[in-house]
Amino acid sequence: MRHIQFKKLYIPQKGKPMNVIVFASGSGGNLQASIDLSLMRPDLLKVGLVVTDRLGIFAIDIAHKYQIPVIAIDFEKKCGLWNENKKNSEKILRYQQCAIQYHNDILKRIRKIEEKNTICFDLAVLSYHRWIHGDLYTYFHERMINQHAGDLNIVNDRNVRRYVGINPVLYALKAGEKMTRTTTFLVRDGHDTGEILCQGPWVDYTGSCPITIQKSYEHELIQKRESDWPSLQFALKHIAQGDFGISKKHIHIDGCKVISFKGEPTGYAGVHLEKSTYKLTPYYE
Numbered sequence: 675m676r677h678i679q680f681k682k683l684y685i686p687q688k689g690k691p692m693n694v695i696v697f698a699s700g701s702g703g704n705l706q707a708s709i710d711l712s713l714m715r716p717d718l719l720k721v722g723l724v725v726t727d728r729l730g731i732f733a734i735d736i737a738h739k740y741q742i743p744v745i746a747i748d749f750e751k752k753c754g755l756w757n758e759n760k761k762n763s764e765k766i767l768r769y770q771q772c773a774i775q776y777h778n779d780i781l782k783r784i785r786k787i788e789e790k791n792t793i794c795f796d797l798a799v800l801s802y803h804r805w806i807h808g809d810l811y812t813y814f815h816e817r818m819i820n821q822h823a824g825d826l827n828i829v830n831d832r833n834v835r836r837y838v839g840i841n842p843v844l845y846a847l848k849a850g851e852k853m854t855r856t857t858t859f860l861v862r863d864g865h866d867t868g869e870i871l872c873q874g875p876w877v878d879y880t881g882s883c884p885i886t887i888q889k890s891y892e893h894e895l896i897q898k899r900e901s902d903w904p905s906l907q908f909a910l911k912h913i914a915q916g917d918f919g920i921s922k923k924h925i926h927i928d929g930c931k932v933i934s935f936k937g938e939p940t941g942y943a944g945v946h947l948e949k950s951t952y953k954l955t956p957y958y959e
Contacts, residue, residue, distance in 0.1 A: 680919030680934040683816065683860075684796055691720040692914040695784065695795045697802040698726050702733030704821055705803035707903035709740055711910055718914040723787065725780060727804055745783050750803060750844035752776055774808035781810040797913060798860065799906070811863060812829045814919065818861040819871065819913075821906055823894055826857040826870055827943040833927050843897065844890035854893070856901040858909040859944075860920075869930045870919055870944035871909050872902030879895060901947075908947055 684692055691712070696705045705724060712719040724737040727749035738746045753772035759765035788794055792848040800806070800820040811884055812820070824842025826835050837846050846854050853876040860868035877897045881889045912935070926932065926942050933940045 683918045686916045687864040693722045695723045698733035699803040777810040843894045847885045858905045872945040874905035
């Protein structure tokens, strides 16, 4: 492993912070965590644009507070609701095609901003309720990271990740897991399938049983503060410093490429953060 050659996910440029787009769909906790890091380390990071798929959300208010430009387009108005389309194959196809076109149009707007201001957005951060496909995915190939509330290191007997998709905290607790953590990973053309960069500190479940949706939601709110935001800030800081790399040839059993941190292979689970070693102060809603 020590002889693997790695390509940096981002090459730092002297006097120029890494320019980030944050895709947000809700309260903007990860957006605020990104902004907090940019305020602490303006030499490393700049949040240059916010993209949202919903109107009137708190993430837009956060962006306006810090005078960050926003692209806000109502996804459901353009493409409809998944639950209203998922039982009909023709409707599913139209929905998927619309979603791809929606994000292709987002990319066109991003490219216009880049060209107008002679800038380049170096990284896209997803705190987002949509799957990314099409030209937008291609444009940010290996330059897009996502946050997932489940531990993507846990796999079944077929080496398939157990806690993917929506409600990973609920499913993990119902499966008997006693603690959960957030995973920060590279986005691939699949559902929660990319390379793991790092994972936030473990969060013990202190609620009662049986597990309900409400109890898992309350636990997830704690996890956001104690695992989600620290993991994101760690990833952003160390991508911006050029500490994360990716192998071009070496892969794990599921096809994920080997990731390095400060020149050393991390192993499949990436960098695990401990509460005692995490130095940055995460944002609290």
